Amino acid sequence: MSGQSSPPADRRIFWPGLALPGSLWLAIFFVVPAYTIACVAFGQVDPIFRDAVPVWNPLQWQFSDASEVLGSVVGGPLRSVFLRTSFYVIAAVALSLIIGYPIAYYLARQEGVRRTILLALMVIPFWVSFLMRLLAWVNLLEPEGLASRFLRLFGIDQQWLNGNHLTVILGLVYGYLPFLILPLYASLERLDWRLIEAARDLGASSSQAFRRITLPLSRAGIAAGTVLIALPMFGDYYTNDLLSRSPRTEMIGNQIDFFVNASSQKQKGATLVLVLALFLALVMSWYLIRLARVRREAS
Amino acid sequence: MRAHHLNRRRFIQLTGWGLGAAALSPALLSACGGGASESTGGLLIGTPDTPIRLPLNRDPIADGLAPESGTFRVYNYADYVNPDVVEAFESQYGVSLEISTYTTEEEAITKLRSGAIEADLMIGMTDASMALLMAAQLVQPLNRSYLSNFANIISGLQDPYYDLGSQYTVPHVIYADGIGYRTDRDVDTTVFAGREGWSALWDSRYRGRAGILDSYRDSLCMSMFRNGLTDVNTSDRAVVEAAGSDLADLVQAVNPQIDILSYQEIPAGNRDIALCWSGDMLAGQGFLPEGADPSVLGFWYPPETITANDFFCVLTRATKPVLAHCFINFLLDVDNALLNQTYVGYQPALEAVTSDLLIERNGVPESLLSALVTPDRYRSGRRLVNLVPEVDEMWIDVWSEFTAG
Numbered sequence: 175m176s177g178q179s180s181p182p183a184d185r186r187i188f189w190p191g192l193a194l195p196g197s198l199w200l201a202i203f204f205v206v207p208a209y210t211i212a213c214v215a216f217g218q219v220d221p222i223f224r225d226a227v228p229v230w231n232p233l234q235w236q237f238s239d240a241s242e243v244l245g246s247v248v249g250g251p252l253r254s255v256f257l258r259t260s261f262y263v264i265a266a267v268a269l270s271l272i273i274g275y276p277i278a279y280y281l282a283r284q285e286g287v288r289r290t291i292l293l294a295l296m297v298i299p300f301w302v303s304f305l306m307r308l309l310a311w312v313n314l315l316e317p318e319g320l321a322s323r324f325l326r327l328f329g330i331d332q333q334w335l336n337g338n339h340l341t342v343i344l345g346l347v348y349g350y351l352p353f354l355i356l357p358l359y360a361s362l363e364r365l366d367w368r369l370i371e372a373a374r375d376l377g378a379s380s381s382q383a384f385r386r387i388t389l390p391l392s393r394a395g396i397a398a399g400t401v402l403i404a405l406p407m408f409g410d411y412y413t414n415d416l417l418s419r420s421p422r423t424e425m426i427g428n429q430i431d432f433f434v435n436a437s438s439q440k441q442k443g444a445t446l447v448l449v450l451a452l453f454l455a456l457v458m459s460w461y462l463i464r465l466a467r468v469r470r471e472a473s
Numbered sequence: 474m475r476a477h478h479l480n481r482r483r484f485i486q487l488t489g490w491g492l493g494a495a496a497l498s499p500a501l502l503s504a505c506g507g508g509a510s511e512s513t514g515g516l517l518i519g520t521p522d523t524p525i526r527l528p529l530n531r532d533p534i535a536d537g538l539a540p541e542s543g544t545f546r547v548y549n550y551a552d553y554v555n556p557d558v559v560e561a562f563e564s565q566y567g568v569s570l571e572i573s574t575y576t577t578e579e580e581a582i583t584k585l586r587s588g589a590i591e592a593d594l595m596i597g598m599t600d601a602s603m604a605l606l607m608a609a610q611l612v613q614p615l616n617r618s619y620l621s622n623f624a625n626i627i628s629g630l631q632d633p634y635y636d637l638g639s640q641y642t643v644p645h646v647i648y649a650d651g652i653g654y655r656t657d658r659d660v661d662t663t664v665f666a667g668r669e670g671w672s673a674l675w676d677s678r679y680r681g682r683a684g685i686l687d688s689y690r691d692s693l694c695m696s697m698f699r700n701g702l703t704d705v706n707t708s709d710r711a712v713v714e715a716a717g718s719d720l721a722d723l724v725q726a727v728n729p730q731i732d733i734l735s736y737q738e739i740p741a742g743n744r745d746i747a748l749c750w751s752g753d754m755l756a757g758q759g760f761l762p763e764g765a766d767p768s769v770l771g772f773w774y775p776p777e778t779i780t781a782n783d784f785f786c787v788l789t790r791a792t793k794p795v796l797a798h799c800f801i802n803f804l805l806d807v808d809n810a811l812l813n814q815t816y817v818g819y820q821p822a823l824e825a826v827t828s829d830l831l832i833e834r835n836g837v838p839e840s841l842l843s844a845l846v847t848p849d850r851y852r853s854g855r856r857l858v859n860l861v862p863e864v865d866e867m868w869i870d871v872w873s874e875f876t877a878g
Contacts (some may be wrong), residue, residue, distance in 0.1 A: 183493065222516060222608055224862070225583065230821035231794065251877040260878070316743045335680035335743075336728045417729040419687070421721075435577070436687075437869045438862070 208451070215240055215444035226440040243445040248254075251424055252429065252446075259426045262339070263407045266355075267344035273347065274399070275355045279388075281355075282362035293359075300352050308345060308416045317343065337420025345413040350406065354399035361395020364389075396466050401461045405454055426450055516604040520858045524634035527641060529605055533616035534794045537701025540566055541793040545800070547572045548592035548788070550580065555816035562803050568796060569749035578602045585611050585788065593791035596645060599783050601859060603642065610642045612786045619798035622805035625823045627848045630782060636855075642784040643801050646819035649781075649854055650691055651774025653739050653749040653757070656840055658682075660746055665773040669873065671699035674748060675726050683729040684738060685720070689872035690857050691779060692731075695748050696720050698777050700878045705779060705855045708864040717871040724878075731876065736760060736818070740770060751844040755837065756818020767836070772844035773856055780846060782822055805859035811835055820845060 213228035216235035220227050229235055245251040281292055301309075314321035315334035322334060323460065334341045365388065373383040411427030433443030520527030545566075547554070551574040557768035573590055577600055578731040584590040586609050606612045610864050617623060620643065623631070630644040640867050652673060654660045664673050674683060674695075685692045694705045696716035703727040707713065728874060729747070729802065730738070736753035740760040754772040761767060785804070803809050810821035811834050820826065831837040837845075846854075860868065 219862075221862075223582065224579075251874040255877045315739075316741070319740045329670070333728070336681045337724075385479060419732045420728060421724055421731065421876045424727065424876055424878045427875065432873065434874065437866060437873075438579075439869055467694055 190329055210445050211444045215441055215448055217247075217441060219438070219441065224438040226444070229336060238397045239441045240445045240448075242373075243442050244449065247446075247449055251425075255424055255426050255429055258424070259408060262343055262423075262425065265343045266350070266407055267404050268349045269343065270351050270354045270403060271396065271400070274358060275396075278362055278395075280356035281359050284364065296355065297352065304349055305412070307332055308349070308413065311345065311348070312416055335417060337418050337422030339423060341417050342414050342423045342425075345417045346407050346410065349410075349413060350403040354403050358392065358395040359396070359397040361392050365391055379396060394465060397461055397464050397468070401458065404457065408450060408454060456462075475580050480871070487525075511613050514590070514603045516608050516859075518604045518859050519600070519635040521634050521636070521856050524637050526637040527603075529614050529640065530607070530610055531613055531789075533614040534564075534619075534798070534821070536616065536618045538795045540568075540795045540799050542568060542571050545794070545796045546570075546573050546592075546597060546795050547594045547800070548585070548590060549574060549596040550576070553597055553817055555813045557816070558790040558804070558809055558813045561809065561812075562800060565803075566796065566799060567875060570800075582606065582609060582611065585609070588810040590596050590684035590793075591790060592788055593793045595788055598610040598642075598786060598832070599781060600633065602858065603635045604859065606786065607641070611789055613789045613791070613794065614640050615643065615801075616798060619795065620802050620805065622802050623826060625805050625807060625810075627822050627824050627851070629848050629852050633782075633784075642786050643805070644782045644784050645804070645823040647780065647822045647851050648752040648819055649774045649846045649850065650695065650748065650751045650759050651751055651772055651844070652746060653701040653735050653742075653754045653844075654746040654773070655739060656768055656771045657769045660771075662688040662771070662773070665775075667775055668698055668777060670699055670773060670775055671695055673746060674729070675699075675723055676787075677726045680727045682743070682745040683727040684735050684749070685729045685731055686735075686748050686750075687731045687733055691867055692720060692748060692778060693717060693858075693868065693872065694855075696723075697773070701776055703777050703855060706858050706860060708860075708867070710867055713871045717875045719876050742767070751846055752817075754841055754844045755820065755861050758836075758841075759816075759818065768840040770838065771840050774843070774850075776850070776853050778854055779857055780851045781856065782851075788877035824848070 181469045210228060213230055213235075214226045216232075216237060216239075218227040218236070219225070226243050228301075236337070243252070247256055260439035269317065281289060281296070284292055313319050316322065317333070317335075325332070332338065369387050369391070370383050373387050374380070378386065409430070411425060411431045414423050414425045414428055415431075429449070430446045433439050433446065437443075514721045517525055517527055545568045547570060549572055554572070559572075562568075563570050565795070573592060575584065575590075575597075580597070581590075581595070582602065582605050585592075594610075608627070609651075610724055623639075623643065626644055627647070630647070631639060633639065633644065636642045646739075652665070653672065654662070654673075659678065660674065661676070661678075664676075665855075673679075674685065685695070690705070693713060693716040694721040695706070697703070697707075697712065700715070701717065702712060702716075704712070730744070732738075733749075733753075734759045735744060735749035736749040739747060739749075739754070740757040741762070749772075751772055751774065754770050757770050758767045761769070781787075785801045787794055791797050804813060805823065807823060807825045807830075810823050810826060811830070814821055814826070814831070815835050820831075828837075828842050828847075831845065832839065832842070
């Protein structure tokens with residue numbers, strides 16, 4: 175028996191009790207919807223109105239539609255959609271890091287009012303709805319748009335909005351970049367800059383100091399920002415919807431949208447949601463393991 | 474009208490009704506007179522070959538009732554009625570008109586069934602949803618004594634196959650599938666004759682400047698028409714797959730955009746040619762840049778194409794059914810229908826709304842005369858009818874494979 179006395183009963187209840195609202199929130203707005211999606215995916219279809227009829231008892235679930243979707247993801251038409259989506263997300267995250275890291279780094283090196291102003295300047299454009307900003311892109315990039323006409327002056331005659339992979343990737347980067355910069359900035363802002371000064375004093379070049387000090391210490395921020403933008407990018411459908419509208423750039427979110435909103439096969443859409451969630455859960459697990467490792471190394 | 478057309482077509486996909494399922498009850502069967510009816514899954518489905526007279530689910534409202542007062546509620550697609558028409562109706566009847574909108578017929582029926590939406594009048598449903606409206610008992614029989622302008626409707630549509638005798642519905646607008654194009658661009662219009670005309674969309678000269686409808690049945694059928702196949706409700710998987718394969722070739726040839734935005738994109742000059750609905754080009758006049766000549770818009774459709782209409786219906790739970798009848802009658806008036814057309818673009822299903830009248834009164838350019846659907850051409854078109862679930866799923870699978878790239 176330890177020499178410490180156990181905490182009073184009210185404290186044993188009070189502190190865990192603080193987690194109650196959050197737990198309830200998660201239960202109501204995450205667990206229940208997720209279970210409902212499963213009940214739809216493995217449920218039935220109203221024979222007359224073609225509505226999805228969720229089956230709440232897992233013992234009565236049917237997996238024929240789900241196995242069909244899974245087969246398509248593994249070796250059918252949906253495989254190319256999954257691969258294409260993964261490629262877009264990887265490319266967009268990489269580009270976001272290349273663009274976002276220097277911005278976050280620069281912001282973190284500023285101080286006082288200047289930093290506040292720069293932060294505000296970065297965030298203000300994003301007060302405008304994402305939809306409106308993408309529609310502005312459409313106006314600029316359409317064949318008779320300002321940007322297209324300007325680029326044609328230099329001999330660049332691209333069909334930006336007709337199934338152009340680059341346009342979709344740039345659209346994803348544009349939409350999600352701030353969500354990468356902010357956690358990166360938060361991570362870099364806490365960095366002990368004396369370590370870099372020490373590295374320079376000990377003879378490290380600026381690039382060596384960056385590679386061996388700054389970058390390793392900002393890994394948690396990079397991981398957080400990456401996960402933060404990669405997860406919604408995987409489910410994104412409106413970027414492709416607005417900037418391409420071509421089968422050549424179809425993303426998994428577009429297929430989910432089609433099955434759920436435009437077909438009588440909602441159960442297939444629900445199954446795709448589950449498949450995507452499973453995939454993202456694996457990505458998230460990687461992130462958590464990675465984060466734990468970074469913390470261990472830091473301590 | 475624009476976005477809703479996709480949804481209208483989308484809804485058609487919901488029309489699988491239980492292949493060879495339970496037969497109707499004898500009482501219901503006996504209630505169906507005047508033509509054959511197809512019973513699938515307990516639903517009453519009319520087709521052009523087997524028109525249907527629907528049983529009355531209740532008595533219509535009595536004759537000679539005074540229009541109600543207060544707020545009159547309409548359930549409609551967004552931007553599918555001219556605000557000037559609304560204002561005129563409100564002024565004439567001393568009521569306020571409140572519009573709730575839906576984006577798909579499926580959504581509309583779901584919300585009406587659940588009671589999430591309460592309305593008096595519904596606008597924009599198609600024959601494909603008639604059986605569902607009846608099965609859910611969402612619509613009530615009309616009293617023709619309030620519809621003094623009913624005779625204005627195109628004669629061929631006064632007795633539609635999906636509702637013989639127009640007991641529950643009144644036709645609203647008509648349209649056809651065809652090719653919208655720019656007359657001021659390098660579009661070869663000499664090919665626009667017979668089914669060969671559909672091949673224009675496969676012409677690589679339009680690469681990056683073409684579009685097709687984001688509507689699986691319309692787009693796949695266009696591919697079938699091109700190959701001389703006219704069974705737009707086929708259950709032959711090989712035929713549908715071949716159509717899907719042709720569409721994949723189309724992507725290789727012209728890389729089209731797949732959407733329902735040609736009514737904007739062609740007038741804006743971003744697209745030279747596209748599969749679209751006739752009403753898209755009529756509506757497109759409103760999307761031309763300021764001062765642009767409306768004759769830059771053209772439309773072509775052959776005899777072998779899809780023609781369709783949507784309709785008005787009074788909802789069962791209407792609290793102002795007399796006003797609902799009055800509003801239908803209001804829009805069956807030629808002047809009001811013409812005023813409405815200037816906003817929504819789509820062609821009213823009225824006999825008097827001829828090409829000449831639309832040119833004279835609404836400024837429809839002569840280049841778009843071909844976008845007007847005459848009663849004869851409406852009759853000669855093909856109708857998308859309900860598909861049984863397995864067939865519908867097969868169509869969706871082919872389309873899904875196509876869009877997956």
